[in-house]
Amino acid sequence: MSGMKTNPGNFFEDFTVGQVIDHATPRTVTEGDRALYGAIYPTRFALPSSAEFAASVGLAQHPVEELVGFHIAFGKTVPDVSLNAVANLGYAECRFHVPVVPGDTLRTRSEVIGLKENSNGRTGVVWVRSTATNQRGEVAIDWARWVMVHKRSSDSPAPETVVPTLASAVAPEDLVVPAGLDFSAYDRVAAGSPHLLDDYEVGERIDHVDGVTLTDAEHMMATRLWQNTAKVHFSTEVRPDGRRLVYGGHVISLARALSFNGLANAQLVAAINAGAHVAPAFAGDTVHAWSEVLDTVVLDAPGLGALRLRLVATKGRDESMTLRRDDPSTGSGQAAYADGVLLDLDYWAFVPR
Amino acid sequence: MSGMKTNPGNFFEDFTVGQVIDHATPRTVTEGDRALYGAIYPTRFALPSSAEFAASVGLAQHPVEELVGFHIAFGKTVPDVSLNAVANLGYAECRFHVPVVPGDTLRTRSEVIGLKENSNGRTGVVWVRSTATNQRGEVAIDWARWVMVHKRSSDSPAPETVVPTLASAVAPEDLVVPAGLDFSAYDRVAAGSPHLLDDYEVGERIDHVDGVTLTDAEHMMATRLWQNTAKVHFSTEVRPDGRRLVYGGHVISLARALSFNGLANAQLVAAINAGAHVAPAFAGDTVHAWSEVLDTVVLDAPGLGALRLRLVATKGRDESMTLRRDDPSTGSGQAAYADGVLLDLDYWAFVPR
Amino acid sequence: MSGMKTNPGNFFEDFTVGQVIDHATPRTVTEGDRALYGAIYPTRFALPSSAEFAASVGLAQHPVEELVGFHIAFGKTVPDVSLNAVANLGYAECRFHVPVVPGDTLRTRSEVIGLKENSNGRTGVVWVRSTATNQRGEVAIDWARWVMVHKRSSDSPAPETVVPTLASAVAPEDLVVPAGLDFSAYDRVAAGSPHLLDDYEVGERIDHVDGVTLTDAEHMMATRLWQNTAKVHFSTEVRPDGRRLVYGGHVISLARALSFNGLANAQLVAAINAGAHVAPAFAGDTVHAWSEVLDTVVLDAPGLGALRLRLVATKGRDESMTLRRDDPSTGSGQAAYADGVLLDLDYWAFVPR
Incomplete structure (x- = not known):
């Protein structure tokens, strides 16, 4: 021994x-991961959903x-x-x-x-x-x-x-465009939205409307799938309140999936600039999301642009789409977030232009 | 914008x-969908369970x-x-x-x-x-x-x-037999039931005995898998009672899987003639099912017949196998269903003869 | 009829x-089964997790x-x-x-x-x-x-x-080494533990520390995946207390997965010598596990040894790692188990030496 x-x-x-x-x-x-991801998160982005769609935008395999x-x-x-x-x-x-x-x-x-x-x-x-x-x-x-x-x-x-x-954000010229990706014949009907890069304006906010109430079984299954075994997510014996803390990445994926409704063409996540897990989430919480357009850039790839987005997950729907009570325009990591904000994520997504 | x-x-x-x-x-x-379907519903039909069984009945691939x-x-x-x-x-x-x-x-x-x-x-x-x-x-x-x-x-x-x-029902001659399907060497031991087409009589009712108590995590995972994102299934904020409505298709799949116990040889669904979601289902409800044989036909394909079945899902077990209190023999969409009836589905299944 | x-x-x-x-x-x-197994149990054994690892130890396919x-x-x-x-x-x-x-x-x-x-x-x-x-x-x-x-x-x-x-146990010479299995170039960093056969001593006990609180959705999904449809696992109508009994195999898999933390190199289960489901488990129970080394043997295969292990699952953590109150050293099927013991399993695992 x-x-x-x-x-x-x-x-x-x-x-x-x-x-x-x-x-x-x-x-x-494996394809099992794809299926479970789709069972646990309400994602409908056409590219990861459909091998045919992925091929139609130039990808050799189905990511x-x-x-x-x-x-x-x-x-x-x-x-x-x-x-x-x-x-x-x-x-x-x-x-x-x-x-x-x-x-x-x-x-x-x-x-x-x-x-x-x-x-x-x-x-x-x-x-x-x-x-x-x-x-x-x-x-x-x-x-x-x-x-x-x-x-x-x-x-x-x-x-x-x-x-x-x-860096406070990945520079647009540092975004890595997947080999072959070509949005010049992008099928907006299949993707579920007519909106292209130019349809989004910096400062625009989108309320993603839908909400999902969390269950313990689902967040535990997701967290295990990623082999993240931090015990606070799995056992009622760890926290004094007997609740299982939801893995922060679960909230990220849930919010990203909810953002389909309004950002259906934000097909691929290109980069994550910053992220803060503002408050813990638990089973029974109903998670909503809204996004703010932080930047829009034309990329040097066929048909491609990128949106820099702030994705905010909240407990309960925040129709006012504000991050903090006193000053909704600043939501940096130092800011006093409003009650109910769970996540503040800053990322780039590829979109057709 | x-x-x-x-x-x-x-x-x-x-x-x-x-x-x-x-x-x-x-x-x-993907195969991930097959696995999740089998995790969420208690299905044991041999053909979708086993690639070998599917090949043994003439199918080139495993549906x-x-x-x-x-x-x-x-x-x-x-x-x-x-x-x-x-x-x-x-x-x-x-x-x-x-x-x-x-x-x-x-x-x-x-x-x-x-x-x-x-x-x-x-x-x-x-x-x-x-x-x-x-x-x-x-x-x-x-x-x-x-x-x-x-x-x-x-x-x-x-x-x-x-x-x-x-049409009130798909005509037997309009049922589409999958290319190659041949039940002439059908393995009833592997399938789990000795009963062939002739063993079923019009009017016969089969109590499928087993019951499954619904959970929110499972019906939400199933419903997301189908990319059906109607919010009433996912959020406790939609209904005044704070409950998440179970997607009607979840009850269909659950009842169909329960029907294995009594209809193990009804291997493939050939057609759905009619369906009514009679009452809403929620987590905590225990779903049972019974079937009534509506018709039996011999098909012009090797070893093949078809059963027309009424599949009834109930909340709690309905050992009397009746649809309505006053007249159990009529259960049309206009009928007054008994309390506890969740689903009344009329479909055709392929069976060996 | x-x-x-x-x-x-x-x-x-x-x-x-x-x-x-x-x-x-x-x-x-299918690969869907692998993914679901990983979603339901907190397993991290490198061999079933990684096709590359499996190939690196000589296996032609990824079990x-x-x-x-x-x-x-x-x-x-x-x-x-x-x-x-x-x-x-x-x-x-x-x-x-x-x-x-x-x-x-x-x-x-x-x-x-x-x-x-x-x-x-x-x-x-x-x-x-x-x-x-x-x-x-x-x-x-x-x-x-x-x-x-x-x-x-x-x-x-x-x-x-x-x-x-x-036999009270499978003899070491009767263990079946999978064709090609060769641990002589075993990657302990990838596997997550430096400990080889010689690092374990007969009598050594390992507290696996982590705990998982059971949910009904998860144990039902697992049990259906195995097409085990015994109704006591699925319906609240069967037991007088209205609880769904957790399938004993669910506790085995959970305990085996928890044992990764301390036995990460016990990559494959070679044999099960004995097993007793000592007490029923239910949703809400928090399952922990500890192991005792019962035997260590060098096998006639490159780099291979085997550990004979007692794997004990408990409701709540048993830091004393004892099976019974009065005499912790005997835990046979006839023993009076301490309250909280759920499972007592005796098995062989292949490890690198």
């Missing part, structure tokens, strides 16, 4: 800048939704990065490179790119840049993320503070 | 006889259950036809043509074949004939359906009344 | 020693978890063997032969190998040996099982008592 067999996770002291972690559990994506890959890749980092996390503080610079298709096997590697002990001496912030690759070694997704992690001991000395510089 | 981005659905005024609607969201069927195709094809019509529906009034003339197999992509087109404003001036009935085709343009399923839809305004003038003539 | 169409199941009188039963419903395994095959094969026996069972008494001599891969179609055949009427004259014990074969006729899994079954009538004479001799 050689000591502890179960994973205690890493504490703040276990991280050093430059450290590289190869995460466990390579995972092969799953970008968030399938993201959740799988992200889930691998949890046992090493955030098992002892107090909070997920943010995402940045997430880009989707080679589309993920059934048969691909994803692995994730992370590099620690920043450390900062908190003044309380009991926790610190860890920044990592993670890269998911497929079985051919091609980058599928990469992103930066920072989490607040417990120290093992408040007596441990603080490391040198390194705070990485992260 | 060019106006409303979300789908308001069509109102009664938006329909004209002869109008053709190409519905959005082509959908590729999914006919209702998988039906629900997917039907779901596409919801955003255009029934988003503003008051009620689904009925189905007729539904036939299954080319079997749906994993890899197929289904699209649905509907034609408006009838309109009749109700005397209240606030609603009207719309009849549509819908056709689902696969990626080769072959008809997979077609059916007629009529729904009561809200008018946008009670001031709108009534359209000319057109009521289509629909 | 030829009599009863629904399956009444077999009573004790219907079994004779030597009788062979070919069970119904051959079932093709599903052994318990997927076991539950499917076992489910087929329920309608014939245990529909009228009072209790599942035990398992023995379960071996996994040819790995089950997507595309395989499983069938199950059972032979009655023992009968013993109970002294009350109302029930009896039936022993069967069941064999699941794939579409090529290769044995995938076989096992012995015994159940207590109702007699149709207490007046029926007792049969001659035949009690089969069953």
Whole structure:
């Protein structure tokens, strides 16, 4: 016998800048994942729904939704990065490179790119840049993320503070257009919306209308599918209130799926610029979503444009589509969010122009 | 910006006889759908369960259950036809043509074949004939359906009344036998029942015994799988009682699966003659089913016969197998159904003879 | 009409020693099953998770978890063997032969190998040996099982008592190593644990730490997936307390998945030596697991060893990792289990050495 067999996770002291972690559990994506994603989220985007549609826009294979890959890749980092996390503080610079298709096997590697002990001496912030690759070694997704992690001991000395510089948004010229993607013969009838890039204006807000009431069975199934086994999502014994915390990524996927109603042509997620899980969600909450158009750009690819969107998930419908009570126009991570805001996500999507 | 981005659905005024609607969201069927169907419904029919069994009865590929195709094809019509529906009034003339197999992509087109404003001036009935085709343009399923839809305004003038003539049942000679289907070497042991066509008598009723208590997670997952996103199924905010209405198709599939116990050799649904969702179902209800043999026919295909069956789903077990209190022998759409009846479905199934 | 169409199941009188039963419903395994298994159970074993990992250890195809095959094969026996069972008494001599891969179609055949009427004259014990074969006729899994079954009538004479001799454990030399399996280049980083055969000591106990709170939707979906339709799992109308009994196999799979945290390299289940479902489980129960190392053996295959493990599932976490209050060292079927013990399973797993 050689000591502890179960994973205690890493504490703040276990991280050093430059450290590289190869995460466990390579995972092969299958058509079963596509089906479950469609059973758990009310998605109707034509491209991941239909192999014929994907072929009609130039893709050699039929990708799953970008968030399938993201959740799988992200889930691998949890046992090493955030098992002892107090909070997920943010995402940045997430880009989707080679589309993920059934048969691909994803692995994730992370590099620690920043450390900062908190003044309380009991926790610190860890920044990592993670890269998911497929079985051919091609980058599928990469992103930066920072989490607040417990120290093992408040007596441990603080490391040198390194705070990485992260872009507030992925620049449009850095978006990766999937090989072959061509929206010049895009079928808007099949896609379910006539609206092209030019139909959206910066500052426009879209109430996605529909709502979904959460159940424990569904969020647990989703979270397991991504092999994210943080126990707070699965056991009623962890929180004092006996509730199972919904994985933040579940709210992202739910809001993204709800956004179909108003953004049906925002077919692919190209990048995630920033994201904040503003409040916890639980079974019984009814999740709604609204979007704000932050930017519109024409891309140098046939028929392609991109929308930069703020996607806001709320508990209960927020017909006023505001983020905060006193000043709806600023909703940065520092803002005081209105009650009921669950998620504030900033991302790029490819759309036809 | 060019106006409303979300789908308001069509109102009664938006329909004209002869109008053709190409519905959005082509959908590729996968083995994931087969697995989820088997996880959500207690089906054990050997043909959709086993690729070997399907091959042994002459099918070149392994079809999914006919209702998988039906629900997917039907779901596409919801955003255009029934988003503003008051009620689904009925189905007729539904036939299954080319079997749906994993890899197929289904699209649905509907034609408006009838309109009749109700005397209240606030609603009207719309009849549509819908056709689902696969990626080769072959008809997979077609059916007629009529729904009561809200008018946008009670001031709108009534359209000319057109009521289509629909058959009360698909004629046996119009049933489409899948290419190659041959029951002459049918394996009754593998199928789980010794009973052939001749073992069933017109008028015979079969209590399927087993019951399943509904959960919200399961009916929502099923309904999303079919991309049917009518909000009453997903949100506790829609109905005054805070309950999520179970999609009627969920009850159909559940009752059909329960009917295995007594009708294990009714391997394929060939046609749906009529269907009425008599009462709403909710989580916590325990669904049972019974069947009545309405007709038996020998078909001109090797080893093949067909049973015309009434499939009745009830809330709680109805051991008396009656549809209504006063006259159990008549259960038409006009009948006063007994409390507890959820579904009254009239369909044809292929059986070995 | 030829009599009863629904399956009444077999009573004790219907079994004779030597009788062979070919069970119904051959079932093709798909990638959808793999995905659902991963959604329902928190499994992270690298081999069933990743086709690349499976190839790296010499397997020509990517098997599903052994318990997927076991539950499917076992489910087929329920309608014939245990529909009228009072209790599942035990398992023995379960071996996994040819790995089950997507595309395989499983069938199950059972032979009655023992009968013993109970002294009350109302029930009896039936022993069967069941064999699941794939579409090529290769044995995938076989096992012995015994159940207590109702007699149709207490007046029926007792049969001659035949009690089969069953091994208390599968001998290491009888474990079937899958063709090609080679752990000599095993990737422990990908697998998520550095611990090899030698790191485990007989008598060592591992608390798997994590817990999962059961929901009705999840256990019903799992149980249907295996086509096990025993009604007590699905209907609130069966038990006086209105609760749906969780299928024992659900607890096995959940406990096995939880055991990843501490036994990540126990990649494949090689055999099940014994199993007892000690207490019923219900929605709302939080399931934990611990394991005890019963034996360690070096196998004559490259890089391969086997661990014999006791896997204990408990309701609530049992940090003391004891089976019974008075004597934790003996946990045989006859033992008085502590409150909260749900499952006591004895199995072999292949590990790298």
